[in-house]
Amino acid sequence: MMQLFFATTSAYVRKVMVCATVLGLADEMERLDSAAHPIERDERIAVFNPLAKVPALRTENGLCLYDSRVICEYLNARAKGNLYPEQGEARWRSLARQALGDGMIDAALLARYEFSARPPEKQWQKWADAQLKKVAAALSEIEGQVSDFSENPNDIGLIAIGCALGYLDFRFAELNWRADHPLTAAWFAVFDAHPAMAATRPY
Known part of the structure; x- marks a missing residue:
């Protein structure tokens, strides 16, 4: 199962979750608690993303991906989706x-x-x-x-x-x-x- 550092208030996390839901991948993600902050660094997130920002995702194979643009494109490719026009x-x-x-x-x-x-x-x-x-x-x-x-x-x-x-x-x-x-x-x-x-x- 994929793991995603998650925050209900983050528009960027929401972007990832909308994509995951549309692509049928939301149930394949474990949502991990986080407390991202511009000053108070959450070292839990830094395990996936050295910038300690959400969203940060780790695949089943241990590949760590960030930020939302990269994660959304990964999810679209994984699901063979159509969220990105090809050309x-x-x-x-x-x-x-x-x-x-x-x-x-x-x-x-x-x-x-x-x-x-x-x-x-x-x-x-x-x-x-x-x-x-x-x-x-x-x-x-x-x-x-x-x-x-x-x-x-x-x-x-x-x-x-x-x-x-x-x-x-x-x-x-x-x-x-x-x-x-x-x-x-x-x-x-x-x-x-x-x-x-x-x-x-x-x-």
Whole structure:
């Protein structure tokens, strides 16, 4: 059985679990407790990933894989899935959308860490605002593309974007991102109701 260092709050772990669920591999993973933190290093995770970040996966043969992009591609290859278009413009579009979703998660995490991990005297509001500006720009880009999105988590780019939007709901509800992005909100209402998404929501 594969082993995965797991955290219910991580959008990147969610991305892996959505892929695993869609590909029929979720039951082949042992989920290991973790406490990843930007300052307090969890040495348990470091056994699989020297960066001590989740997700980190070890295969039955002892191969350690990290981060979410590598793990998701491994799972897709293992299951002979179709989450990654094989060639042409469709492939590059999918990978660019994955980068957009992952980048939105990165920026949101940095904004959150500014106030949850730094002592008050070292917090920098301008830094956090700059990260949230990236989130806003990503949301605008998604709004312009969303009419072409599938309503099912059948593409790695859409899974990444869906997990990013779910993270905003979880950690940044005050942004009320739906108000200015009605097309994205309508798409996400359907996409997030898919069983693979519903089963992996952060808590």
